[in-house]
Amino acid sequence: MLEKELVVLTAFGKDKTGLVAGITKILAENKVNIEDLSQTIMQDMFAMLMLLDISESGIDFETLQKKLDEEGNKLGLQVKIQHKNIFESMHRV
Amino acid sequence: MRFSIEEILETINMVSKENLDIRAVTMGINLQDCASPYPEELCTNIREKIYSVAKNLVPEAEKLERKYGIPIVNKRISLTPISTVIAPAVRGLEKEHAIDIAVKVAKTLDSIGADLKFDLIGGYSAMVQRNISYSDEVLIESLPRALSETKRVCSSINVGTTISGINLDAINLIAKKLKETAEATKIQKGFGCAKFVVLCNAPEDIPFVAGAFHGYSGGESTINIGISGPGVVKTAVQSLKQGATVVEVAECIKRTTFKITRAGELIGKEIAKNLNTSMGAVDLSLAPTPKTTDSVAEILEEIGLEQTGAHGSTAVLYLLTNAVKTGGAMATSRVGGYSGAFIPVSEDTKMNEAVKCGALSIDKLEAMTAVCSLGLDMIAIPGDTEWEVIAAIMADEMAIGVMNNKCTGVRLIPVPEGKEGQDVDFGGLFGKATIIRLNKKSPAKFVRRGGRIPAPLHSIRN
Numbered sequence: 001m002l003e004k005e006l007v008v009l010t011a012f013g014k015d016k017t018g019l020v021a022g023i024t025k026i027l028a029e030n031k032v033n034i035e036d037l038s039q040t041i042m043q044d045m046f047a048m049l050m051l052l053d054i055s056e057s058g059i060d061f062e063t064l065q066k067k068l069d070e071e072g073n074k075l076g077l078q079v080k081i082q083h084k085n086i087f088e089s090m091h092r093v
Numbered sequence: 094m095r096f097s098i099e100e101i102l103e104t105i106n107m108v109s110k111e112n113l114d115i116r117a118v119t120m121g122i123n124l125q126d127c128a129s130p131y132p133e134e135l136c137t138n139i140r141e142k143i144y145s146v147a148k149n150l151v152p153e154a155e156k157l158e159r160k161y162g163i164p165i166v167n168k169r170i171s172l173t174p175i176s177t178v179i180a181p182a183v184r185g186l187e188k189e190h191a192i193d194i195a196v197k198v199a200k201t202l203d204s205i206g207a208d209l210k211f212d213l214i215g216g217y218s219a220m221v222q223r224n225i226s227y228s229d230e231v232l233i234e235s236l237p238r239a240l241s242e243t244k245r246v247c248s249s250i251n252v253g254t255t256i257s258g259i260n261l262d263a264i265n266l267i268a269k270k271l272k273e274t275a276e277a278t279k280i281q282k283g284f285g286c287a288k289f290v291v292l293c294n295a296p297e298d299i300p301f302v303a304g305a306f307h308g309y310s311g312g313e314s315t316i317n318i319g320i321s322g323p324g325v326v327k328t329a330v331q332s333l334k335q336g337a338t339v340v341e342v343a344e345c346i347k348r349t350t351f352k353i354t355r356a357g358e359l360i361g362k363e364i365a366k367n368l369n370t371s372m373g374a375v376d377l378s379l380a381p382t383p384k385t386t387d388s389v390a391e392i393l394e395e396i397g398l399e400q401t402g403a404h405g406s407t408a409v410l411y412l413l414t415n416a417v418k419t420g421g422a423m424a425t426s427r428v429g430g431y432s433g434a435f436i437p438v439s440e441d442t443k444m445n446e447a448v449k450c451g452a453l454s455i456d457k458l459e460a461m462t463a464v465c466s467l468g469l470d471m472i473a474i475p476g477d478t479e480w481e482v483i484a485a486i487m488a489d490e491m492a493i494g495v496m497n498n499k500c501t502g503v504r505l506i507p508v509p510e511g512k513e514g515q516d517v518d519f520g521g522l523f524g525k526a527t528i529i530r531l532n533k534k535s536p537a538k539f540v541r542r543g544g545r546i547p548a549p550l551h552s553i554r555n
Contacts, residue, residue, distance in 0.1 A: 008101060038098060049101055061160055080105075082162040084095070089355040091100040 002055040006035065006084040009068070013077035015046040022075045023048070026067050031057045046077070051084070107325045108163055112387045113353065115360055116380045117167040117319035118154050119215070119300035120147050121307035121373060124173040130181045132194045136201040139178070143170065143205050146314045146370070151210045153367050157360055165360070171305035171317070172202070172216030180228035188231065195235035196242060203243035213288075215305030217248040221263040222293070223545070233263070236270045240285035241277035247303035253293035253491040255498045258548040261488060265540055267291055268484035272507055275476065279509040282517050286506040287471065291487050293494040293501055298374035298429040304467075304502060315373035316365040317430060320357035323379045324386040325349055326417075330395045342396055343416040350377065350420030358425045374429020377421035378466050379413075381441035383524035389413075389434050390443035401444060402453030410434065411464040431500060433466020439506075439519055439526035440471050449516075449527040455486075456532075463493050468501040473517050473526035476509040483507065485536035488546075496549050 011023060020039065027034060036051040054064065065081055072079035107113035127138035147170050154168045172178075179198055183191035199217055206214045217239060219229040236248060250267055253259035271286055278285030290303040297308020300317035307315075329349040330342060337345075357375045365372040381389045390401040393409045414433040422428050436458065438444050447453035455472065462468045468490045474483075487503045494501030508517050511528045518525045 006095075008096065010101060010105060036095065040098075049098060051095060062156075065159065080162055082104075083160045085359055086161040086163065086356060087096045087101060087104055089359040090104055090352040091096060 004053045005055040007081045009050040011048040011079045111324035113322045114164040116321035117300045119169040121171045121315045124178045174218040176219035176229045176232040191231040192235045196238045199239035206245040213302045215302040218306040220251045222254045222257040237273035237277045247288040249304045251295040253495045259491045259546040268480040275507045290502045290504045293491040314370045317373040318357045318361035319376045321380045322353045327392045346416035347420035350417045351424045354421040354424035375425045376430025377432040379434045388443040400452040401447040431466035437471035439524040473528045476511045481537040484540040
């Protein structure tokens with residue numbers, strides 16, 4: 001089994017139906033495993049955080065970001081993925 | 094979740110709202126092995142060396158920007174001081190011919206920079222703190238041409254160290270050449286001078302230009318990182334409770350700087366690994382830009398000054414610089430470069446506002462440089478300022494550095510035909526400056542004495 005490669009996905013936008021489905025569909029199609037998920041609605045705004053493992057995925061980081069951008073545009077969501085190391089460096093000693 | 098929502102949002106807000114970025118990824122490259130008595134061969138060697146080492150610098154940096162979601166504003170290279178590299182090629186030649194060769198090298202660097210998309214190139218430099226060799230002299234005399242005939246090439250000259258004292262002869266020569274550089278770039282309001290800094294106690298691993306050069310002990314190549322984030326620090330201070338003590342302010346700045354530095358360290362290590370080179374230094378300097386919310390002066394004002402320049406400015410800047418260093422030093426074992434806080438006038442909108450309304454004088458700026466990381470930086474002065482006055486301003490600043498065992502620098506722009514109080518726009522990240530008032534009394538008799546001001550007593554440490 002490959003070593004996990006974890007990235008953090010953040011998605012923000014106006015709440016409506018099908019947002020989680022839209023994003024997770026892209027992830028499933030590209031064999032990206034969701035390790036953890038948290039989602040909330042703040043003043044009508046949808047905010048979602050996910051911890052993803054992209055090690056089994058056949059596509060690279062940048063292609064995945066592109067696909068998520070395309071889906072995000074359709075859904076009216078800003079979707080960003082960032083390697084987890086940046087959060088680990090800044091918030092863990 | 095491995096991270097809390099607050100932690101993730103904090104990082105995202107730092108980038109999207111508070112202008113957190115990696116200010117510079119600078120690759121230092123050794124060019125000593127490129128030296129040749131034949132100018133053509135010298136330029137070919139330099140081209141081959143830089144291509145072989147740094148051709149992937151920009152694409153790799155861009156890849157990491159996307160991977161971590163943090164912008165890397167500048168991708169640069171810094172080189173072995175070029176006066177060393179051109180030495181065999183100018184040996185025994187008449188000055189005019191020798192200068193042609195130096196300028197040819199500068200133009201070669203400029204074209205390599207354009208090809209490989211480096212925004213600037215540091216290292217058109219010389220170390221003359223003790224004496225001036227012939228190739229140093231050639232390089233200094235070539236500055237008006239090198240800085241006006243190229244876009245990216247930046248120059249720094251080290252004129253003093255705590256061990257050697259201050260080379261006043263070098264300062265005098267540089268002051269004259271600075272005026273010529275301003276004239277040669279008259280159409281850009283003397284902008285050529287913005288690409289030049291005179292330094293003392295210059296660190297060998299500065300990632301910021303114009304000061305950057307690749308020190309003689311830097312190995313074949315290395316990656317130095319300049320972090321930034323005045324906006325992040327200001328927001329953190331702003332979020333403190335009303336009436337927080339200075340200890341709490343310092344603590345808050347330390348914590349924030351720690352996080353910023355860790356981001357820089359992460360990117361530096363990874364880019365060094367990907368380019369098959371070593372990680373050099375993380376420069377902890379807070380570097381402002383003309384963007385609002387990216388100002389060091391704004392932090393000082395947030396801590397409690399009505400405007401930068403007020404009495405207390407030196408104390409507050411000391412508090413800030415010291416806290417930045419303390420927090421940064423915990424986050425990386427590779428502290429280097431200037432490490433402190435920059436107070437450039439034109440590049441920091443709030444700093445320039447303080448100059449414009451008379452709250453901040455050159456004298457107060459000079460005092461503040463005793464406790465920050467660089468010195469008198471990006472200051473526009475009247476075009477008719479005598480070279481002796483420019484030399485004396487440089488000598489003052491070098492005295493602060495040499496006596497206090499720290500690096501200081503001077504980056505002045507004598508704006509051709511510019512008068513005190515006029516506004517000058519240098520464009521982009523270089524910002525706008527109001528031409529500052531200088532003291533009208535003459536220091537000419539002092540600087541014309543020339544020679545080397547002896548090293549301070551505490552240089553005798555062996």
